[in-house]
Amino acid sequence: MKVTFPHMGHLWVVLKTALEGIGLEVVVPPPCTRRTLELGVRHAPESACLPLKVNLGNFLEAKELGADTIVMAGGVGPCRIGYYAQVQREILRDIGCEYEMVVFEPPDVHFSEVLEKVKYLNRRPWQEGLRGVMLAWQKACALDYLEQRVQHLRPREAQPGRVDAVFQRALRELAAAASRREIKRIVRQAEREMATLPLHTGRTVLKIGIVGEIYTVLEPLVNLNIEKRLGTLGVEVVRGLFISRWINDNLFKGLLPLPSHDPAKTAPPFLNHFVGGHGWESVGDAVTFARHGCDGVIQLAPLTCMPEIVAHSVMPAVQEAGGVPVMTLYLDEQTGEAGLQTRLEAFVDMLYWKKKRDKERRSAGAWGYFLGVGRGS
Amino acid sequence: MKAVYLGIDVGSVSTNVVALDEQGKVLHTVYLRTKGQPIQAIQEGLRQLLTALGKDLKVKGVGTTGSGRSLAAVMVGADVVKNEITAHAVAANFAVPGVQTVIEIGGQDSKIIILRHGIVTDFAMNTVCAAGTGSFLDQQAARLGIPIEDFGRRALEARSPVRIAGRCAVFAESDMIHKQQQGHPIEDIIAGLCEALVRNYLNNVGKGKEILPPVVFQGGVAANAGMRRAFNRALGTEVIVPEHYGVMGAFGAALLAKDMGLRESAFRGFNLTEMEFKTGGFECQGCANHCEVVELREGSRLLARWGDRCGKWSNAVAV
Ligand code: SF4
Numbered sequence: 001m002k003v004t005f006p007h008m009g010h011l012w013v014v015l016k017t018a019l020e021g022i023g024l025e026v027v028v029p030p031p032c033t034r035r036t037l038e039l040g041v042r043h044a045p046e047s048a049c050l051p052l053k054v055n056l057g058n059f060l061e062a063k064e065l066g067a068d069t070i071v072m073a074g075g076v077g078p079c080r081i082g083y084y085a086q087v088q089r090e091i092l093r094d095i096g097c098e099y100e101m102v103v104f105e106p107p108d109v110h111f112s113e114v115l116e117k118v119k120y121l122n123r124r125p126w127q128e129g130l131r132g133v134m135l136a137w138q139k140a141c142a143l144d145y146l147e148q149r150v151q152h153l154r155p156r157e158a159q160p161g162r163v164d165a166v167f168q169r170a171l172r173e174l175a176a177a178a179s180r181r182e183i184k185r186i187v188r189q190a191e192r193e194m195a196t197l198p199l200h201t202g203r204t205v206l207k208i209g210i211v212g213e214i215y216t217v218l219e220p221l222v223n224l225n226i227e228k229r230l231g232t233l234g235v236e237v238v239r240g241l242f243i244s245r246w247i248n249d250n251l252f253k254g255l256l257p258l259p260s261h262d263p264a265k266t267a268p269p270f271l272n273h274f275v276g277g278h279g280w281e282s283v284g285d286a287v288t289f290a291r292h293g294c295d296g297v298i299q300l301a302p303l304t305c306m307p308e309i310v311a312h313s314v315m316p317a318v319q320e321a322g323g324v325p326v327m328t329l330y331l332d333e334q335t336g337e338a339g340l341q342t343r344l345e346a347f348v349d350m351l352y353w354k355k356k357r358d359k360e361r362r363s364a365g366a367w368g369y370f371l372g373v374g375r376g377s
Numbered sequence: 378m379k380a381v382y383l384g385i386d387v388g389s390v391s392t393n394v395v396a397l398d399e400q401g402k403v404l405h406t407v408y409l410r411t412k413g414q415p416i417q418a419i420q421e422g423l424r425q426l427l428t429a430l431g432k433d434l435k436v437k438g439v440g441t442t443g444s445g446r447s448l449a450a451v452m453v454g455a456d457v458v459k460n461e462i463t464a465h466a467v468a469a470n471f472a473v474p475g476v477q478t479v480i481e482i483g484g485q486d487s488k489i490i491i492l493r494h495g496i497v498t499d500f501a502m503n504t505v506c507a508a509g510t511g512s513f514l515d516q517q518a519a520r521l522g523i524p525i526e527d528f529g530r531r532a533l534e535a536r537s538p539v540r541i542a543g544r545c546a547v548f549a550e551s552d553m554i555h556k557q558q559q560g561h562p563i564e565d566i567i568a569g570l571c572e573a574l575v576r577n578y579l580n581n582v583g584k585g586k587e588i589l590p591p592v593v594f595q596g597g598v599a600a601n602a603g604m605r606r607a608f609n610r611a612l613g614t615e616v617i618v619p620e621h622y623g624v625m626g627a628f629g630a631a632l633l634a635k636d637m638g639l640r641e642s643a644f645r646g647f648n649l650t651e652m653e654f655k656t657g658g659f660e661c662q663g664c665a666n667h668c669e670v671v672e673l674r675e676g677s678r679l680l681a682r683w684g685d686r687c688g689k690w691s692n693a694v695a696v
Contacts, residue, residue, distance in 0.1 A: 030665060031664075033664060033665040033666040034666045034667060034668075035665040035667070036665070161692060225686070316585050325498070325499065338444040339444075339502070341460075342444070342461060342502070343462075343502065345459075345460035345462075345463070346460045346462035346463055346497070346500055347500075349460070349462075349463045349497070350463075350496070350497045350498065350499075353496040353497065354496060354498070357496055
């Protein structure tokens, strides 16, 4: 059995470690490229959303490397992810691409099924398998930690691209790491290198929160490298979605002491219940980011993504109440780079002016107060 | 020597050049079709500018905008490179101080910009429907055999505009043909078409935005009297069409360059109209992305490369 799985950002490092940990031979699909997208688009229904298409491309490319089994996430609730796996299975069969599919549904609904499937895949004594899974978890945390450093440094580094180079190397090393000690060493080394990078002096850095559907947020092929683009424009990106947090929220049911999204607390009154996908979290996170002083929020979603459309429809209210501009970007295989770049630049310009004006107003207000004229202008 | 500021707007349909004097007054504007050849269009634009203003110019600042802004910037040596939303907002605010809403409809895309107290607070560009309003109007005028210049004027003669389904260009066209066959007067059909396009714009681009006066209407389509009236009626307020409505992007870019208050511009000189620029390209085989890398050369000198997703080529050229 040679297993493969779909790409989503650097999730592959985590999945590879976990699956190898339980004794499986793993084929990591080639990195997502235009070719992946083209392969997927060719065989998927046109109206399917983008993640389905890219996943399909991943499977076809992994097949070329000899994979014969797919590990795929399923889902419940009003989002199409629930039947992705089934649709993909049919498409693959139609084009004569032989694959076995092991689909994991969320554990709260089908817990015994999950155990069944793990038992089916597992090739090692339980303790050893568990060790591999723990290692994968540690890697997820290490990667997410380093990525946050990258998000902080991108707008501040004087030579764009250097912090990403450090991160990419650490990513490769982490993929190969075999022990907790090694992971720690790699993280420390990367941190040290990041600390020596030359920085801009006196650049105004804006802060933008990214919310949206998890796949479009985490996969740079699909979002056209939005975080890098924003970094170059002088923006520090923050987001609530990280692989480690997603695992914690979804698989460990938030047992670990990590900051988790808590849409039930943050999203109302704008949106009072689960709407599928990450729609509820998108609204909740937008509110959180507004409260924590972000200058703006960008919502990302694949074109036609239903949960995000619901979230989108309440964003004007969030914008109004939170005083934070929200821009929604729908992405699909037709999204042009020039159009995306124009929107990002304009959004950043706008936030920059707003920040400047608010500052001027505040100082004008303070002066007015001193002069006994009263606050504000 | 006359001091001027230049603004260059390179879009997929048109390329515009504007020259301003030190007060921000427009000295000359050039409007050209890009025809897929931005380099030639930029050179031609500058040549026409020289013919109109004489050779005795001192360029004190250059700004570029539009989807070809980076190419134009490298080619002419720009001091500021800005996205078209910002450039349009700056120009509208200069032409009509205190403007709160900008409606911009060109050949291929349309946008709405919301300003409050002189700064942009919100904007949107058309996304889903690719058919540009400008090109669509051109097409329909041609189909009805009416010169586009008269098209809008005819709309004003309408007695009772017919209702046309404006959800998208395909629907609109077939509905128009249907209404024609029913025997509605052509004026009423044209006016109905304008109203449908305005509804479509307000529902798709302007959705959820608070449209407050003064409203500025700019871009090529603002020339159309029928569209102007349809907006007036739909919004219940007068839309103002500024004098240089067709070249506001270039105007804004020039204003931004002027605003920088530079002592020395990076402008490479008007002899660039005589230089030989070439774009070439190749497909990188470095990975499965197979990026189409484009390069700009002046003679044999490599000025810039772009189009790569990984930065392998664009980072290698120091501009
Ligand atoms: S330019 Fe970079 S991303 Fe594009 S094909 Fe070459 S190596 Fe791949």
